Each structure stands twice: as C-alpha cells, then as structure tokens.
Amino acid sequence: MNEVSAPARVADPGEGISAEELRLAGRNHALPLEALRYDVTPAGLHYLLIHYDIPDLDPAGHRLVLDGRVERPLTLDLADLRDRPRVTHRVTMECAGNGRALLDPRPVSQPWLVEAVGTAEWTGTPLAPLLREAGLAADAVDVVFTGADHGVERGIEQDYRRALPLAAAVEDGPLLAYEMNGAPLLPQHGAPLRLVVPGWYGMASVKWLTRITVLNREFDGYQNAVAYRLRQRPDEAGVPVTRIEPRALVRPPGFPDFMSRGRVLRPGPCTVDGRAWSGHAPVVRVEVTTDGGATWSPAELEPAPAGPWAWRRWRYAWTARPGRYVLSARAVDASGRTQPVEQAWNRGGFANNLVQRVNVAVLPEPEPGD
Numbered sequence: 001m002n003e004v005s006a007p008a009r010v011a012d013p014g015e016g017i018s019a020e021e022l023r024l025a026g027r028n029h030a031l032p033l034e035a036l037r038y039d040v041t042p043a044g045l046h047y048l049l050i051h052y053d054i055p056d057l058d059p060a061g062h063r064l065v066l067d068g069r070v071e072r073p074l075t076l077d078l079a080d081l082r083d084r085p086r087v088t089h090r091v092t093m094e095c096a097g098n099g100r101a102l103l104d105p106r107p108v109s110q111p112w113l114v115e116a117v118g119t120a121e122w123t124g125t126p127l128a129p130l131l132r133e134a135g136l137a138a139d140a141v142d143v144v145f146t147g148a149d150h151g152v153e154r155g156i157e158q159d160y161r162r163a164l165p166l167a168a169a170v171e172d173g174p175l176l177a178y179e180m181n182g183a184p185l186l187p188q189h190g191a192p193l194r195l196v197v198p199g200w201y202g203m204a205s206v207k208w209l210t211r212i213t214v215l216n217r218e219f220d221g222y223q224n225a226v227a228y229r230l231r232q233r234p235d236e237a238g239v240p241v242t243r244i245e246p247r248a249l250v251r252p253p254g255f256p257d258f259m260s261r262g263r264v265l266r267p268g269p270c271t272v273d274g275r276a277w278s279g280h281a282p283v284v285r286v287e288v289t290t291d292g293g294a295t296w297s298p299a300e301l302e303p304a305p306a307g308p309w310a311w312r313r314w315r316y317a318w319t320a321r322p323g324r325y326v327l328s329a330r331a332v333d334a335s336g337r338t339q340p341v342e343q344a345w346n347r348g349g350f351a352n353n354l355v356q357r358v359n360v361a362v363l364p365e366p367e368p369g370d
Contacts, residue, residue, distance in 0.1 A: 008154065008234065010105040010347060017101075021111045030115035036251040036275050039119070039305065039313075040090065043181050046118030047202075048188055049095050049110065051160050052151030055208045059192035064176070068144075068214035071135030078192055081176060084125040089175055089198060090310040092119040092277045096201035096228055096241045100349030107349035114249060114356045119275075119311050122196045124177035128170045131214070136166070139216040143169040145195050148208040156222050162206050163219035164197065173198035173309065176209065198309035199243050199279035201351070203228050230346045238346075244279030245353040246337045248286050248314065248329035251275075252358050262359045270320045274329055276301075277311035281334035286314040292326035293341055293355075299329065320362045327358040 017025075028049045035045045059078055066074040095116035100107050102114070131143070147160040164174070175196045178185060185191035190207030197204040203223065219225070224240065231238030251274045254265030272290075276283045282304065287296040299316040314329070330339035343354035 008107070008109075008347060010107050013105065015106075017111055018108065021108065024110045028110055030112065031118050033115055033249065033252055036249060036273075039310075040121055040181060041118040043120065043183070043186055043189065046120055046189070047093075047095060047116045049116070049202065050149070050188060051153070052149040054187050055148035055150075057148055057192060057208060062192050062210075064193060064209060064212065066130065066134050066212045066214075068212075069137035069140045069216050070131075070214050071137070072133070074130070074134050078178060081125050081178065081193070085129070086123065087126060087175065088121050088123040089173065089196065090119060090121050090305065090307045091196055091198045092117065092244075092275075092309060092311040093196075093202045093205060094244050094247070094277075096203050096350045097348070097352075098247075099343075099352035099354060102354065103343065103345055103349050103352060105345075107347055109349065116202075117247075117249070120180050121182065122175055122177040123179035123182070124175045124193075124196070126172070127174040127176055127195070128172065130176070130212075131170060134214075136214060137216065140166050140214050141217055142166065142215045142219045144211075144213040144215060144219050144221070145206040145209060146211040146213070147190075147194075147206045148210050153222060153227070158222055160206065160223065161219075161221045162204055162223050163215070163221070164204065166214075168197070168200075201228075201241055201244055201279070203241070227348075228350065229348065230350055231348070232346060234347065241348075241350045244277065245351050246276070246278035246280070246283060246331040246333045246339055247353045248276035248283075248331035248339065249274045249356055250288075250327055250329050250358050252360075253320075253327075254360065260359075262361065265320050265360055265362045267320050267322055267362050267365055270318045272299075272316045272318050272327060272329075274314060275311040276314055276329070276331040278331060278333035278335075278337065280337055282308065283312050283331050284334050285332040286329055287332075288316040288318075288327070288329050290318055290325050290327055292357075293328060296330070320360075322362050322364045325360045325362065327360055328355040330355045
C-alpha cells in the first residue's frame with residue numbers, strides 16, 4: 001500500500017485543517033442546526049459518517065450470518081428478518097467525535113463542530129431474540145458485528161468491525177434495522193441492513209451488516225481496542241468509548257451571517273429552543289445562559305418523547321435587547337451527569353460534550369417612524 005494514514009496525532013499549534021480532513025468533511029456531513037426543529041430528522045439531514053466506501057450490496061442476495069459461540073449458527077436473508085417481530089425505535093444517534101474540531105490542541109480526524117447528531121425512527125427486528133434463538137454458549141463474552149465496508153486505517157487493512165459486551169447486546173434496545181423513517185435504508189445509512197444501538201455513540205451502530213459473531217473473550221479488533229478509546233498519551237490503553245454523554249444544543253435564533261454563522265436578531269421577546277439527550281439516563285433539566293455563562297436559568301422541558309432513546313425539546317423565554325450575546329445550554333440527566341463548561345481533553349477528541357456557544361448580535365431598536 002503506497003498511501004496509508006499516519007499514526008493518530010494532534011495538530012501542531014496554529015495548524016489549520018488539512019486537505020485530508022477537508023476530504024473527510026466533504027464525504028460526511030453534519031445536521032444543519034435549524035433542523036433541530038424536527039422531532040424526527042429527515043434522512044438527508046441526519047448526520048453521516050462513512051469510514052471507508054459505501055459498499056455495493058444487492059438486497060436480493062444479501063445474507064446475515066450469525067456464528068461463533070452459539071449452538072445453532074444461522075444464515076438469514078432479508079425476507080427471514082422481515083418475517084420476524086417488527087419494531088420501531090426513535091433513537092438519537094451522535095458521532096463519538098462530535099465537537100473534536102473545537103478542542104485545543106485539535107485531534108486530526110473528521111473535523112466535527114457540534115452538529116454530528118440526528119434522530120430517526122429505525123424499523124427492524126430486535127437483536128436479543130435472534131441471539132437467544134441461536135443458543136448462546138455459557139462462556140459467551142462479546143458479540144462482534146462486521147460490516148461490508150472495507151479499507152485501511154492507521155496502516156491496518158480491515159472490515160469495519162465493532163463489538164458489544166454480551167450484556168449490552170441482549171438488552172431491549174439493539175435492533176437489526178432495514179428501514180429509516182418509514183422507508184428502506186438509504187445506501188449511505190447502511191442499506192440493506194444495519195445495527196442500531198440506542199444510547200451508544202454512533203460507532204457501535206455498524207452499517208452494511210453481514211455477520212454477527214459471538215466470542216468467548218473480549219474482542220481485540222482495531223475499532224474496539226485501538227480507535228475508540230479515551231486516552232491522553234499514544235502509548236496508553238485508554239478507556240473504551242461507549243454511551244453518549246449528556247448534551248443540549250441551541251437551535252440558533254434569528255438569521256445567520258453567511259461566513260461566520262453568527263446570528264442576527266431583532267429586539268423583543270424571543271423563544272430560544274433546542275434539543276437535549278443522554279445515553280446514560282433521561283435528561284431531567286436544561287439550563288440556559290445568555291451572557292456567556294455568568295448566569296444560568298432553567299429552561300422548560302417538553303414532555304418526554306416517544307420511547308426512552310430520543311432527544312427532548314426545551315424552550316426558554318428571552319427578551320432580546322440591543323447588544324452582543326453568547327447563548328449556551330447545558331443538559332443534566334437522571335444519573336447526575338452534567339455538560340461541562342470546560343472540556344477534558346483526549347487524543348481522539350471523543351465524547352466531547354462541552355457546551356455550545358452561539359454568538360448573537362441583537363439589532364438596535366428602530367427609530368420612531370422607521
């Protein structure tokens with residue numbers, strides 16, 4: 001291989017976004033923040049991360065193999081999966097690297113700001129009954145999911161493979177999904193079959209799913225043991241990235257400046273709103289600041305959404321007076337986790353839930369007669 005990506009690194013002081021990162025950003029895309037108005041994100045606005053290429057898969061010939069430490073290995077086509085119990089989960093999914101580009105020093109990778117998120121209604125059949133039908137061995141430890149996308153990462157040729165601990169795989173949430181928002185999966189979202197793991201960062205929800213393998217040991221493949229780890233130094237093992245940390249996002253009010261995306265707002269009463277979520281426990285409180293964090297006030301939370309895994313809308317009444325402001329919101333979940341106002345750094349830029357900062361300029365009051 002003549003060209004392979006360099007070892008994971010952080011940017012030098014003052015180093016700008018590279019051509020490689022721009023190519024990644026061109027292939028992947030984030031949620032436009034105005035789309036926070038939708039309870040369910042339209043498929044074309046949902047965030048997207050593709051590690052390698054979108055595989056060319058024929059739904060008619062697609063097969064899912066379940067093997068490893070099971071008593072009865074299974075091979076299933078899409079018709080077999082559609083004949084099984086059908087459920088729909090509304091799930092907020094967030095990329096583990098969301099916010100990476102805001103860290104200093106900046107980890108060099110897909111340069112997400114804060115918009116790598118979306119909420120969709122995923123339809124398919126639950127994973128747990130399939131595992132039970134196959135007959136899990138008594139020594140089962142991890143369940144590995146293999147996608148059809150194939151490439152090179154940090155010099156290692158691989159299929160994209162991720163594992164869940166057995167306890168997480170047999171929970172009620174994980175789903176073998178073949179529809180998104182009531183329509184067949186789009187190619188970029190994993191057609192014809194993907195895994196959806198509610199509450200976990202998006203790297204766990206393997207797309208273009210071809211194989212499920214039960215192991216009697218902890219999976220040591222690249223995406224588990226090397227890539228998605230919280231570490232300070234390149235030579236440490238680090239802590240695995242798992243569930244989504246609490247986050248609230250502001251739907252920017254007013255209208256934007258084209259280049260800076262700074263917001264312009266007319267004076268007067270204004271409803272600031274947005275969405276909040278957590279993969280650990282339900283969000284129970286959202287607080288808002290309009291003065292850059294000097295003071296925080298409680299927002300109004302809308303009733304819990306359909307299902308336990310979807311974001312929750314919040315609202316805050318604000319009287320905008322002429323001047324410049326920095327708006328932020330922070331979420332608190334039932335486990336006591338709160339968004340930080342100062343972010344702990346890690347080399348991969350993962351699980352960065354630092355509060356968002358929205359710059360707002362409120363126009364002067366109009367003169368009488370204007």
